Amino acid sequence: MLRIDNIKLKPGYSKKDLEDSIKKVLKKVEYKDYKILRRSLDARKKDDIIYLLSIGVNIKGNEEKCVKMINNKNVMLIKGKKYRFPYSMNQFNLRDESSDKHSDKSFEDHSDESINKLSDKLIEISSDKLSEDLRPVIIGAGPAGYFAAQILAENGFRPIVIERGKNVTDRKKDVEAFWAGEKLNNDSNVSFGEGGAGTFSDGKLNTGNKDKFGIFAHIMNVFHRFGADEAVTYDAKPHIGTDRLILIMENMRENILKNGGDIRFGHKLINIEEADDQKDSNKIYDLEISDGKDIYKLRTRNVILSIGHSARDTFEMLYNKGFRMEQKPFAVGLRIEHPRKNIDRAQYGDKYMDKLPAADYKMTYHATNGRSVFSFCMCPGGYVVNASTEDKRTVVNGMSYSGRDGDNSNAALVVNILPEDIAGNNPLDAVEFQRRLEEKFYEAGNGNIPVQRFEDFSVGRKTEKLGTVMPAIKGKYVLSELKSCLPEYVSDAIIEGIKSFGTKLHGFDNNDAILSGIESRTSSPVRICRDEDLMMNDHPGIFPCGEGAGYAGGITSAAADGIKCAEKVAQRIITNLNFQ
Ligand code: FAD
Numbered sequence: 001m002l003r004i005d006n007i008k009l010k011p012g013y014s015k016k017d018l019e020d021s022i023k024k025v026l027k028k029v030e031y032k033d034y035k036i037l038r039r040s041l042d043a044r045k046k047d048d049i050i051y052l053l054s055i056g057v058n059i060k061g062n063e064e065k066c067v068k069m070i071n072n073k074n075v076m077l078i079k080g081k082k083y084r085f086p087y088s089m090n091q092f093n094l095r096d097e098s099s100d101k102h103s104d105k106s107f108e109d110h111s112d113e114s115i116n117k118l119s120d121k122l123i124e125i126s127s128d129k130l131s132e133d134l135r136p137v138i139i140g141a142g143p144a145g146y147f148a149a150q151i152l153a154e155n156g157f158r159p160i161v162i163e164r165g166k167n168v169t170d171r172k173k174d175v176e177a178f179w180a181g182e183k184l185n186n187d188s189n190v191s192f193g194e195g196g197a198g199t200f201s202d203g204k205l206n207t208g209n210k211d212k213f214g215i216f217a218h219i220m221n222v223f224h225r226f227g228a229d230e231a232v233t234y235d236a237k238p239h240i241g242t243d244r245l246i247l248i249m250e251n252m253r254e255n256i257l258k259n260g261g262d263i264r265f266g267h268k269l270i271n272i273e274e275a276d277d278q279k280d281s282n283k284i285y286d287l288e289i290s291d292g293k294d295i296y297k298l299r300t301r302n303v304i305l306s307i308g309h310s311a312r313d314t315f316e317m318l319y320n321k322g323f324r325m326e327q328k329p330f331a332v333g334l335r336i337e338h339p340r341k342n343i344d345r346a347q348y349g350d351k352y353m354d355k356l357p358a359a360d361y362k363m364t365y366h367a368t369n370g371r372s373v374f375s376f377c378m379c380p381g382g383y384v385v386n387a388s389t390e391d392k393r394t395v396v397n398g399m400s401y402s403g404r405d406g407d408n409s410n411a412a413l414v415v416n417i418l419p420e421d422i423a424g425n426n427p428l429d430a431v432e433f434q435r436r437l438e439e440k441f442y443e444a445g446n447g448n449i450p451v452q453r454f455e456d457f458s459v460g461r462k463t464e465k466l467g468t469v470m471p472a473i474k475g476k477y478v479l480s481e482l483k484s485c486l487p488e489y490v491s492d493a494i495i496e497g498i499k500s501f502g503t504k505l506h507g508f509d510n511n512d513a514i515l516s517g518i519e520s521r522t523s524s525p526v527r528i529c530r531d532e533d534l535m536m537n538d539h540p541g542i543f544p545c546g547e548g549a550g551y552a553g554g555i556t557s558a559a560a561d562g563i564k565c566a567e568k569v570a571q572r573i574i575t576n577l578n579f580q
Pocket residue numbers: 139140141142143144145162163164165190191192193194195196197198199200201202203204205206267268269270306307308309310311314377385387397398399545546547548552553554555556558559
């Protein structure tokens with residue numbers, strides 16, 4: 001395949017514009033087909049905003065000769081970097097039982113049809129090998145858990161997923177009822193349930209990390225395969241939106257089940273014990289699972305612990321059982337809302353603002369009190385949501401739909417918390433720190449989300465009347481006073497930060513901008529310690545995974561960590577089988 005870089009197109013370009021540009025670069029060389037590999041927006045010059053594209057082209061003729069003939073520095077020959085899961089029960093059995101038939105095809109062709117044809121036959125073979133205690137158990141159906149489950153299931157490892165929340169359809173009903181003013185369901189909310197914290201989200205998929213092994217590209221392909229727009233596979237800042245994410249989670253669930261996985265909603269891990277009757281040096285665990293009525297034991301040698309950053313009761317249980325944990329840096333702050341059109345105009349100018357997707361921003365500032373203030377989880381054309389998980393504690397976050405066409409654009413503005421801000425060295429002290437703040441915001445809003453105009457916040461005055469900006473919030477809100485709910489070093493830094501951001505993005509320091517809080521779950525405040533092999537060294541077979549364990553931040557990195565843990569689990573299972 002040839003790669004053509006640096007194709008420049010105006011906003012609103014057509015398919016023909018793109019194809020004309022490809023032909024122009026290829027000169028006389030004809031192409032068979034093409035694929036957009038990457039697309040980013042360059043909005044640095046407001047009167048000349050352009051899309052920059054990289055295109056992969058399959059050409060007619062010898063590729064090397066054609067590259068020479070085209071003689072353009074933006075055209076090169078590439079080899080596709082495709083992520084491959086290195087272990088498969090299917091492959092293992094093929095090798096084991098009919099090695100001559102072994103082929104790598106299961107990895108090459110990821111169409112549903114080919115996977116199912118292969119696994120239908122092979123799972124049957126593998127099931128007698130894969131004893132129940134070797135089946136991996138995945139705690140949590142967030143991006144980390146579901147991506148681990150999906151790849152393990154497709155490779156014949158028949159994972160069991162334990163999720164305290166409900167399936168995404170029933171979960172949506174609970175979330176909407178809560179936003180309408182009904183009581184919070186502590187196990188079915190914006191953070192808990194199928195899809196995890198990533199479901200009622202903005203669904204932005206970009207990460208700051210390099211895609212060394214093609215895992216991120218693989219994740220985008222999986223999202224696309226289960227219902228995301230193809231653009232996620234090439235946009236520099238891919239985005240899905242809550243409405244689509246719900247559908248994607250349903251499709252992933254179907255696929256996991258179809259490939260021999262088991263998913264148990266409304267089932268919560270409440271205890272882990274080492275089994276009394278260890279058969280060999282490889283530890284066996286008895287997981288105590290509550291289904292809401294009864295408690296049962298699930299015996300396994302391999303556990304992926306992908307519980308997310310809000311599973312405080314599970315953190316407590318693990319800590320009390322002696323699982324090694326440590327404090328981790330985190331940040332707290334507020335959400336800020338501006339009219340979407342104002343942000344679009346400030347970023348794109350009048351000429352292009354209606355032709356481009358809702359604009360985003362990323363801001364950082366070093367405050368005079370030494371703290372960093374930064375924007376986080378920006379949701380263009382989105383909503384602030386009540387993302388609480390515990391009674392009498394209020395938490396906000398941001399979401400959007402796929403169209404990103406809400407009236408406001410919002411982002412978290414958060415300030416880093418230092419170890420000395422938290423009394424004590426117990427890793428769970430940071431959770432208590434979050435809880436105290438969440439309680440203050442609950443009280444300030446009398447159970448609703450407290451909101452305040454920026455001008456009132458900066459002078460510590462309760463907002464009595466909204467100005468030109470109306471909140472776009474999912475969940476009930478009340479006008480309130482937020483400054484006194486925050487530590488002074490946080491509110492001072494936020495005020496300075498907003499003023500400074502106003503010098504970079506016109507209107508950011510608008511007196512009527514809406515603030516709400518508290519944004520306290522930006523990342524996990526604890527890390528569950530694991531070694532290089534991704535297991536806990538004192539609990540072999542237990543793999544702390546994803547954001548809650550402290551190894552990811554965001555949907556894509558959590559999914560990638562899920563896949564990495566799945567690789568190690570699969571390797572362990574295959575090694576175990578070899579020694580049986
Ligand atoms: P989680 O998604 O938190 O999943 C953990 C799962 O484990 C949950 O479903 C929970 O119910 C379950 N669980 C916990 N304890 C137990 C137990 N004891 N037994 C059984 N099950 C248990 N990130 C982005 O990259 N882009 C965004 O646009 C974005 N927007 C967000 C918007 C909102 C409203 C929120 C809340 C988060 C957003 N995030 C976003 C962050 C992102 O959702 C998380 O980084 C990601 O979901 C972490 O994935 P995870 O699988 O590690 O954990």
